[in-house]
Structures are given as C-alpha cells and as structure tokens.
Amino acid sequence: MPKASKGVLVQCDPSIKAIICKIDAERNDFIIEDLDDETLVIKESKFADLQVRLDQELKHTIREPEESDSE
Template sequence: MPKAVHGVLITCDPSIKSIIVDINNTRNDIIVEDIDDTHLLIKESMVDMLKRLLDQKLSETQNDQADESSGSDSDKQARPAKKEFWAKKRKGA
C-alpha cells in the first residue's frame, strides 16, 4: 500500500540543488523526489535542518574562497588552486 509523505517543493539553481543532493547522499532522509534540474520534493520535517546544513556548506565555501584570495602570492604558488588540481587529476586518470 502506498505511503503518503508530507513534502515541500524546492525550486533552486542547479548548483544549490547539487549541494542538497550531496547532503542527502550522506543522510538519505531528506529528498522525497528529484523532479528535474531545478526542483526537489523535500520531506516537510527536514526543511529546517536542510536550511541549517545548506547555510553551513555555503559558509564553508565562502570561507574557503576568502582564504584562497587572502593568501600571499608565494602561498598561492605553493599550492595549486582546486580547479587546477582537479583538472590535473582528470588528465592523469
């Protein structure tokens, strides 16, 4: 017998959706249905928790970007940017 779940329709950018999907992959209890590139159906009981986790992820990303931009030139040369690292990793794989 089908089970009804209260849900909330979320509309967001594909980049934010990918972060939400990553959060769901670690917890597996947030997304009811992945509708398309910009829409998700989220369990109603998880909306507040998802907002907190998403804010945390976004602030971590902003802090990482601020750290990279505030480093000295010698520090920037010592460690490659993340994009460069992943590009090199893909070429080598």
C-alpha cells in the same frame, strides 16, 4: 487513482541543488522526489534542518566581502 505525497517543493539553482543532493547522499533522509535540475521535494519535517545544513555548507564555499564600517 493518483497518489499524493506531502512535502516541501524546493526550487533553486542547479548548483544549490547539487549541494542539497550531496547533503542527502549521507543518509538519504531529506529528498522525497528528485524532479529536475532545479526542483525537488523534501520531507516537511527535515526542511528546517536542511536550511541550516545548506547555510553551513555555503559558508565554507562562499567568501563574503568585508563590510565597510565607515559612516
């Protein structure tokens, strides 16, 4: 009988996936199944946490262009 596991399917760029794997490597408590370069399954309860961690991580790596305030 096939098995079903509950989770959140995440589809993203390979670069983002690399960061997710890096976050997961600390405690191995996010990823349920690593499917391919652009797809993985995350624990449902940890998804919001992952989003926050990812945003933090990206803030360090990506510089936003200054917003022009001219009207």
